Amino acid sequence: MSTPVPQAPILEARGLVKRYGRVTALDHADFDLMPGEILAVIGDNGAGKSSLIKALTGAIRPDHGTILFDGQPVSFDSPIDARRIGIETVYQNLALSPALSIADNLFLGREPRVAGPLGSLLGMLDRPRMRREARAALSSLGLMTIQNIDQPVETLSGGQRQGVAIARAAAFGSRVVIMDEPTAALGVKESRKVLELILDVRAKGLPIVLISHNMPHVFEVADRIHIHRLGRRHAVVDPRAITMSDAVAIMTGAMAPPGEARAA
Numbered sequence: 560m561s562t563p564v565p566q567a568p569i570l571e572a573r574g575l576v577k578r579y580g581r582v583t584a585l586d587h588a589d590f591d592l593m594p595g596e597i598l599a600v601i602g603d604n605g606a607g608k609s610s611l612i613k614a615l616t617g618a619i620r621p622d623h624g625t626i627l628f629d630g631q632p633v634s635f636d637s638p639i640d641a642r643r644i645g646i647e648t649v650y651q652n653l654a655l656s657p658a659l660s661i662a663d664n665l666f667l668g669r670e671p672r673v674a675g676p677l678g679s680l681l682g683m684l685d686r687p688r689m690r691r692e693a694r695a696a697l698s699s700l701g702l703m704t705i706q707n708i709d710q711p712v713e714t715l716s717g718g719q720r721q722g723v724a725i726a727r728a729a730a731f732g733s734r735v736v737i738m739d740e741p742t743a744a745l746g747v748k749e750s751r752k753v754l755e756l757i758l759d760v761r762a763k764g765l766p767i768v769l770i771s772h773n774m775p776h777v778f779e780v781a782d783r784i785h786i787h788r789l790g791r792r793h794a795v796v797d798p799r800a801i802t803m804s805d806a807v808a809i810m811t812g813a814m815a816p817p818g819e820a821r822a823a
């Protein structure tokens with residue numbers, strides 16, 4: 560009988576430090592994301608969640624510490640570097656261009672060109688391919704209720720826009736999808752669809768980092784919960800083994816993390 564091989568993290572950080580003047584946003588923060596999991600990151604306001612995510616996506620450069628991707632140290636000068644290795648982020652503002660179509664938004668910044676001089680010299684876009692691949696990206700996530708991929712994004716509902724942003728992040732060979740408060744601006748029904756979409760992305764085999772203040776949503780979809788406190792990883796908990804109120808108590812410092820003796 561073979562013993563299961565322990566999995567290694569796909570994305571990992573060790574000892575990240577980031578200071579803004581006298582404020583220490585990251586204080587030797589560790590992080591790990593395992594293949595195929597939904598890892599929620601929770602923490603009080605100002606705990607350093609955004610700074611952690613910005614460091615992992617190349618939006619800021621940590622002062623110290625190491626980031627590893629597939630076990631190899633990486634350093635990012637900008638979010639473009641992180642995207643190049645497959646770390647995609649869905650920001651709260653979604654970074655969509657409202658006047659452009661769904662298909663155009665899905666390809667924003669990486670539009671395929673037609674073959675030959677029309678593409679290489681004149682930059683002509685391969686529109687049939689864009690439309691074909693846009694349809695495939697949406698349907699692979701069960702998003703074909705968005706019928707018309709030529710429709711401008713400004714005509715979509717908030718939930719549908721979130722769907723387009725998530726589909727874009729999960730397409731094109733991405734390896735990790737990071738979502739910053741994906742349900743914060745949505746109503747109950749649309750949030751539900753986005754939570755289903757998050758599970759669909761995981762079902763495609765993509766690991767997800769979910770930053771959220773919404774505890775019911777976190778507890779509904781997360782496989783593990785990283786609790787960030789005072790600039791560092793304070794605890795990692797199993798949502799099936801802890802109550803929501805205990806997770807909040809650990810997050811605010813009212814309760815010690817599981818397995819840790821309470822300070823006298």
Ligand SMILES: Nc1ncnc2c1ncn2[C@@H]1O[C@H](COP(=O)(O)OP(=O)(O)OP(=O)(O)O)[C@@H](O)[C@H]1O
Pocket residue numbers: 579582583584602603604605606607608609610611
């Ligand atoms: N650009 C900046 N300049 C100065 N201080 C900053 C900057 N960015 C973050 N900070 C500070 O670093 C600390 C951590 O902030 P961060 O935004 O990472 O926390 P957060 O957990 O994401 O908070 P929230 O949930 O409120 O978004 C805070 O004290 C914040 O004021």
